[in-house]
Amino acid sequence: xxxxxxxxxxxxxxxxxxxxxxxxxxxxxxxxxxxxxxxxxxxxxxxxxxxxxxxxxxxxxxxxxxxxxxxxxxxxxxxxxxxxxxxxxxxxxxxxxxxxxxxxxxxxxxxxxxxxxxxxxxxxxxxxxxxxxxxxxxxxxxxxxxxxx
Numbered sequence: 593x594x595x596x597x598x599x600x601x602x603x604x605x606x607x608x609x610x611x612x613x614x615x616x617x618x619x620x621x622x623x624x625x626x627x628x629x630x631x632x633x634x635x636x637x638x639x640x641x642x643x644x645x646x647x648x649x650x651x652x653x654x655x656x657x658x659x660x661x662x663x664x665x666x667x668x669x670x671x672x673x674x675x676x677x678x679x680x681x682x683x684x685x686x687x688x689x690x691x692x693x694x695x696x697x698x699x700x701x702x703x704x705x706x707x708x709x710x711x712x713x714x715x716x717x718x719x720x721x722x723x724x725x726x727x728x729x730x731x732x733x734x735x736x737x738x739x740x741x
Contacts, residue, residue: 595648596646596647597645597646598643599635599644604633607656611631645657645658645659645695647692654679654686655678655689655692656692657678658677659672660675662710667708669707670707672699711724
């Protein structure tokens with residue numbers, strides 16, 4: 593059985609490792625560990641920045657994600673963005689993301705101030721797109737544009 597819980601200070605090393613693996617696996621990017629460490633700590637220390645959610649299976653962390661709040665004036669509420677999603681290779685296709693997603697969906701349905709869930713995915717990540725579509729998510733509404741120095 594998969595149990596979902598909020599991330600805590602004791603999870604920092606695991607979250608950092610997951611983020612380093614995520615960048616390598618999905619975009620072939622090697623992130624600077626010191627920068628990622630500061631970024632993860634910043635979220636744990638300041639919940640206004642976001643919140644990590646961890647999925648545990650048999651007492652071991654199998655996956656995690658980060659939710660970030662976005663205020664929607666159109667909806668007069670908060671949309672939660674799903675970021676930094678990582679599931680250990682040995683835990684994939686066992687319902688880890690499904691459990692995390694279901695937890696977040698229940699939170700949205702139970703809280704009138706929460707208006708939905710969003711995420712973005714690398715265009716080349718066909719496997720992830722299939723998973724998100726199977727969860728009832730779609731990419732029909734918006735395309736994302738960005739500027740990063």
